[in-house]
Amino acid sequence: MKIMKKSDYDSNSEAEAIRSLSEDGDEMRKLNYYLSKDNQTKWKKIPQQNVRTRSCNIITHLPGPIKEKRTATTEIASLNSFLDNTTIVSTIVKYTNISIDSVKDNFSRERYALHTDPIELQTFIDIRYIT
Structure with missing residues (x-):
């Protein structure tokens, strides 16, 4: 330097x-x-x-749930507002029963592989969601 x-x-x-x-x-x-x-x-x-x-950048409506879904006060009420018996729950029940039919021969007793219904599935979802 x-x-x-x-x-x-x-x-x-x-x-x-x-x-x-x-x-x-x-x-x-x-x-x-x-x-x-x-x-x-x-x-x-x-x-x-x-x-x-x-x-395409203009927002015409606010994001989030609409109508009765907005008034849900608990997590279960919110989930139930999306899972109505006529669409999602009945589809889940249908394909669950198909799956049960495919594996019921693997069980020693018939009562271990009984079909499910919408009420049983809804109860299962509610219990799983609470815990």
Whole structure:
């Protein structure tokens, strides 16, 4: 590392360098964009105004449960509002009974592989959800 002496210091060259930097800075201030480090990407200094929001970004309804599902006070009441007997529970019961039929020959007693019903399944779900 070279130590600079006062005699090696040239104030004219430093002043010239500062002047050129200042001129470059003045030119950049006149432009309406900033130039990134890669000297290619331009960033606007003033944000675009009066831009219309795309229709896909407009929220038309609030997220979350609707109607009676919103008034559920417990976890079980909330779960039961989604699991109604006519659709989901009956589908689960149907496919559970099919599965029981496929494995009931593996059991020594018939009572170990009885079919289930919607009430039994709902009770099972409620107990599992509570614990």
